[in-house]
Amino acid sequence: MTSRIKNFFASVADSDVWYSFWRSPSAIIAAVITLAVVLAAIFAPIVSPHNPFDLASLNIMDANTPPAWNAEGSRDFLLGTDDQGRDVLSAIFYGSRVSLIVGGASVLFSMVLGVALGLISGYVGGRLDSIIMRIADVQLSFPAILIALLVDGVARGLLPHDMQESMSLYVLIFSIGISGWVQYARTVRGSTMVERNKEYVQAAKLIGIGPITILRRHILPNVTGPVLVIATIHLAVAIITEATLSFLGVGIPPTTPSLGTLIRIGDSYLFSGEWWISIFPGITLVILVLAVNLLGDWLRDALNPKLR
């Protein structure tokens, strides 16, 4: 087993993707930034100077403290505090955590749904394919954010009032996830239709292997390349969508703020001079999304032999 793992790492180190990674400065910088944000989010309780959710430790006297380099700033709060005296830096750490969880989970959800539907659609073809693809077309004609808003609103309407707070994270993941499956389904459907006619699939049919095993064992591993690229770019979109929804007030409640919620909180203070409450979470969001996008761009180029 250990030799297999060793072999795996050896083959990764020798692969063309790894090679092109070390020759792309933008990819390296993007990877470093993404990794830093992810690590900060994972270890938020350790690296944060304060716990922004511990109501007992908040002091209203600290409210609206400007950043540390400002004359009125305090060295305790590097990036200042918000209207309730929460440390903005700590809130950003915890906020990225929520943003990344929602982004990652909804991408995973979209991916599983989209890949499954794409495989079935491309392999079975015929009427089922038409039905799935028409649904995809209809959904594609609405902006993703609108779909997410709609699903979110319906889910809230259906859920009992006392569960709304606790379920809001899952509702958000579901609504962002459901709005993004179309791209995966279309791409996978196209590749599946190509792979389906290849001779190795016909050979598998001749052996007598059933369609589910053929899809799982033979076709799925051969269509994953583009899916990985879409997933990376989609992660950036999902984070933005979450931030937008939270900014609009339909996402994560202010008690456990995400980056979007933080920006919304700061928004009302923007014109009274307390700019730092929304600017710093905003910068974090932009940098994170940009880095993830750059990674996705590089991955697309690295996996596309025509551009090599």
Added chain:
Amino acid sequence: MALLDIQDIRIEFPSRRGTRTAVDGITLELNKGEILGVVGESGAGKSTIGNAVIGLLEAPGRLAGGQVLLDGKRIDSLSEAEKRKVRGRRVGMIFQDPLTSLDPLQTVESQLAETMQVHLNITREQACKRAVDLLTQVGIHQPELRVKQYPHQFSGGMRQRVVIALALCCEPEVIIADEPTTALDVSIQAQILDLLRKLCKEKQVGMIIITHDMGVIADVTDRVAVLYRGKLVEQGPTAKILGNPDHPYTRSLISAVPRPDVKLKRFPLVTYIEDVKTTTQIDVATHWLGQARKDFARKDNHGPLVQVRDLGLRFMLRNAFLERNRRTLDAVKQVSLEIPEGEVFGLVGESGSGKSTMARLISGLYKPTGGAVLFDGTDINQLKSERALNPIRRQIQMVFQDPYSSVNPRMRVLDIIAEPIRFHKLAANEAEVRRIVGDLLDVVGLGGQAAGRFPHEFSGGQRQRIAIARALATRPRFLICDEPTSALDVSIQAQILNLLKDLQEQLHLTMLFISHDLPVIRQMCDRVGVMRHGELLEVAETETLFTAPKHEYTQHLLGLMPRLQKMSQEGLEIA
């Protein structure tokens, strides 16, 4: 002084894993009105030379040494703009695939006229008039009408004629034809080669024909250069090289070409090719592999193993509510044939004749729209449940044409070959599966160490061996080979055909062997069926068919066989 003088050129492809030298120190000369053949197997660097001459080397390739002289002047060191003037004006190109070398959105006239206007400084009217002339010269009927048409309105052979007209339109001094007939059927191939030869002599153009096909070389070239892994092994007059080659590589290359005239027991063993592991010979008959027969041979079936009755397949090209508005195509029409146990039955025909469709119908991959396929007395399309079908499936296996797409690139060789054994539970435990896979790899000449590797680590011929091992892994009685060697080099082809022949004899396999290549059919098959447009025209014993064909289409096909008679007997009998 020679018209085109290629002096000691060296072409390199630098990459992260070191620089690969594709062409190393090759010197060639081409005179006016002469056809020089450049022959070699894949990877020999023959196309690279052609591209280097016209300055179209694919990145990151570069000319690392030597020079190319056209009419005494260097053309390899010209600037890009000057090279463009040479290309098309003085050196014309003909590529393999006539479909992709024409612009599908422009009429033939505008493509020809545009090329002439760029290079020749003539008016549009003159150019259009000349376009009609050119089409007449390349043998296209009703040129005034056809010049206004788009490439998709021409057939493959006609399209290649248009490409030739395009290469000729600026009266170049040199034409480089890179596999000009490889994508075409034999009957069209002969016409195109005749045309090239005629034009070359009439217009006193020097022509380089790059090909892997000894038949083409024998047919049209005056001189021939043989390439092996980027090096020139031999060059000289065609008759001399084909009849009395000096170099052992040329000798083995020629002897590997299947003979059209005499049936040999085996293909001559070719030296000088990728080494096949000589493995411990397994006594196949007493091995796991050979014991299949007892399991399923039905006692009550005394007829032929495979019976095809009035088989038909109709594709719907355009569906419509009213029947008269529907468009259908009969890929296979009313075909009946029988294959007795242990026979090798050949199906031959040109592209579009329905022979591959037949293979898929008989194997059960396609469902017929008429007729029936009986295997060992059972109609395979009447069996509805998977459970009932599986014992039959296991007895019918297929080897496909394209070794690059017939094995799953994401699976290890072990898992590829073990899949059927595991699926049909043909082995008691995993250890036995591994042992059988090892033995199978030995049988096909790859050796057991191949099991842990991925398909991309193997060459085309080796992949075809993997595909054969996979087909054998179900212990089949009936093996369908659909053009198993047409994607391979001749030397590899000889090996694979020998392997299939040996396996057929040792395992007493029944075989359906499909090919467009008549000499191959003659070497492999006991009986042959000839197909055209989905119909089976003639079935006969192989020797009868080749010596006394009845149907006129068969006679026509036999007449077009690559004319290797130019080669002397010595050339063929070496090895």
